[in-house]
């Protein structure tokens with residue numbers, strides 16, 4: 001069993017810490033925010049992630065998981081140190097490395113004996129080498145250490161499952177012994193191991209996210225073509241996805257991707273290429289298409305309202321960037337709502353998890369946790385997040401509540417023909433309104 005410190009109790013850090021504790025390691029999670037640490041110690045989980053609260057509680061009770069602000073003690077008590085601090089994007093598109101640098105510099109000062117420093121945060125190419133340099137500069141006396149890049153691929157909402165069932169484990173290091181020790185640590189989770197140099201490991205993370213984002217933007221452009229030629233993008237995606245070289249996943253057309261990773265990582269990758277004097281044309285288009293898709297959708301909603309949104313009551317179902325999370329970072333719904341407000345619409349919103357968080361971000365919008373209440377007197381119901389509970393909506397009840405039976409679905413949740421049968425005018429993305437697929 002290893003003694004592990006995890007620096008940063010954000011999404012990645014918290015999930016990583018809990019999962020390692022769950023397989024028997026002794027884990028101490030460190031954060032600079034005393035209030036957060038206090039709340040975590042009391043069992044309050046600051047993020048919405050199914051199963052994480054239970055995992056944290058049982059491991060705290062078993063004495064394998066603890067939280068502290070005392071980085072010095074955490075470092076000295078551990079042999080493997082994961083860095084999982086935030087790497088936000090700066091105005092100019094560069095990755096803000098301040099938190100990583102801060103953590104590494106403190107780490108350097110606190111080293112008492114050999115440590116393996118494992119980089120979990122998504123960081124630009126060359127970071128492993130920069131960490132080595134910062135460590136050497138920051139140490140008061142030379143203490144040996146190794147640096148390993150071990151990027152994280154977990155998805156919000158399924159983070160625990162993803163950690164326990166990884167498709168692959170990427171380990172990039174120049175130090176074979178340290179790489180092997182991290183590999184052994186991960187062995188309990190399974191997944192094919194890809195051993196690389198540090199630079200390749202750092203790029204694999206960006207390349208994977210950029211490629212998935214490209215799949216989404218590709219199918220969204222296909223959807224736009226489908227609308228023009230009268231085809232159905234869900235059938236096109238199905239036909240494409242059955243080719244196992246393409247695969248069916250990430251071919252769901254809609255209002256585009258959001259969240260804390262794809263928007264940030266695609267922009268960062270573009271910048272990384274630019275800094276290396278390379279214009280990554282496809283990626284530039286992927287990002288542009290994603291922005292345009294939100295704008296197109298606002299046009300679609302306005303058109304469905306007869307070309308004018310002024311003074312119209314619109315209900316938006318779904319605020320989080322995807323289901324099973326309360327994360328609103330770069331959520332398409334927020335942009336769409338703001339654009340509808342700019343056009344004069346009065347917006348009421350529903351989200352089962354993100355409503356209260358969203359009210360602070362959306363002045364003038366009533367954010368509720370009941371889809372029916374949110375839809376009262378609506379002239380249009382807009383679907384922005386494909387929450388599972390929306391699949392169980394009682395459409396008769398909905399029809400009796402709304403002013404007009406009009407649904408504009410940005411996630412293609414329902415079959416157009418069925419919606420027409422239920423008495424709704426139903427507009428979706430890349431599919432004919434009616435009769436729809438047979």
Ligand code: UDX
Nearest residue numbers: 152153154155156250251252256257258259261321322
């Ligand atoms: C993503 C990666 O999947 C994960 O491997 C990485 O570690 C972090 O970034 P996440 O941001 O949690 O994870 O969300 P994901 O499930 O990948 O969805 C991203 C966005 O794409 C969501 O807004 C989702 O609605 C959208 N999406 C996804 C589509 O629009 N269509 C699709 O077919 C799939």
